[in-house]
């Protein structure tokens with residue numbers, strides 16, 4: 001690739017975050033028909049791929065690891081319903097847990113791509129790009145008022161994405177609980193989720209729709225999430241500026257805990273500048289390359305212009321060049337994903353999102369032990385809306401949307417198992433830790449919180465402040481097109 005096409009960010013100092021990048025998993029999700037698959041194909045075209053055909057994901061061979069383990073495995077994703085030997089021992093094969101019905105089966109599974117072996121800037125990365133089904137946003141209800149969207153559809157969609165993410169944590173937990181761990185066990189956790197918002201939809205809604213607010217809130221509890229504005233070529237510069245500002249206001253107003261490119265205390269000025277630049281670009285503006293159908297496959301065709309091959313989209317009045325930083329933020333997204341922030345994203349996933357999930361999970365199990373309740377069998381994960389559940393409309397400054405059942409009469413069986421101590425949400429634990437107000441003794445009588453969560457977490461401590469510090473000035477005017485004279 002022409003070196004001049006690298007984004008500004010790639011030229012900055014980035015020594016701190018460049019070690020041990022090996023397996024990296026990117027999920028692309030968001031609005032239906034927002035260009036998720038096109039983004040993945042465009043992205044792949046800009047990579048230096050070593051295994052052109054893609055390496056097939058390893059078939060899981062863990063069915064017989066524990067007697068109480070059920071695996072639903074298909075070629076794209078693995079779902080582990082597991083109890084570690086320790087949990088199992090403590091539970092003494094409790095009947096309630098035998099009937100543990102997680103996850104629900106009637107959900108769509110995200111489509112995981114092959115593992116790509118790539119070399120980016122001298123680093124070898126095993127990259128998995130995970131495509132997902134689109135979030136159906138009804139065209140007649142593109143608004144901020146969440147009164148009449150179909151909560152069942154949104155609930156199921158959210159559930160399916162969260163299940164994929166949490167299943168990867170289950171798989172990690174299972175591996176960690178083995179007596180002899182496989183040091184080469186592939187890391188399947190989702191390290192980053194790009195949430196694509198269709199620019200036209202955002203323009204009509206003047207920012208995020210009610211559905212976006214709910215789904216971003218839910219997904220951000222479990223994964224680093226970065227919002228992106230897709231199909232930006234359909235907008236004028238002024239429209240883009242207006243939409244970006246509106247989305248940033250919505251993120252601020254609803255306190256959406258997205259990934260904010262926070263600084264470390266020991267970051268040098270270059271890295272702080274770079275973080276500030278990325279922060280000011282949120283939501284990232286994307287345009288994908290135009291695609292052609294070749295037989296039963298979809299491919300990307302380069303546009304020839306001035307003797308150069310361009311990945312882009314051609315119009316009667318000019319060409320949008322995907323890799324031109326003046327046209328869209330594609331190169332900057334690629335830079336932070338594969339160069340500058342790869343290790344930080346992996347670290348946060350492991351130290352914060354996985355640990356928070358694991359803590360909740362252990363507290364659920366401990367709670368079940370300390371006060372077993374004979375339920376009707378359905379046991380719902382605290383963070384996942386029921387598959388046929390309803391989701392309450394978002395309101396300003398609420399931390400998390402409430403999940404309420406469709407039919408109040410069904411409320412009783414849908415309730416999570418009662419516990420002596422209500423499990424804290426990851427946000428609560430992290431915020432308490434950050435403000436040193438966390439008192440392990442409050443709940444440790446019943447539950448042992450893993451050590452890592454007790455420590456103050458720098459990211460969550462500054463997250464809310466960072467969102468508040470959004471300013472409306474952007475470093476770039478957004479996507480512009482090249483007008484041919």
Ligand SMILES: Nc1nc2c(ncn2[C@@H]2O[C@H](COP(=O)(O)OP(=O)(O)OP(=O)(O)O)[C@@H](O)[C@H]2O)c(=O)[nH]1
Pocket residue numbers: 031032033034035036037038039132133134135230231232233234286287288289291313
């Ligand atoms: N104008 C424009 N159209 C795009 C862009 N990216 C994709 N498209 C078109 O949008 C349509 C949907 O693209 P997909 O990549 O299939 O979208 P998707 O989000 O994967 O779709 P679902 O998975 O069905 O939700 C196709 O006709 C693409 O050619 C873009 O950047 N600009």
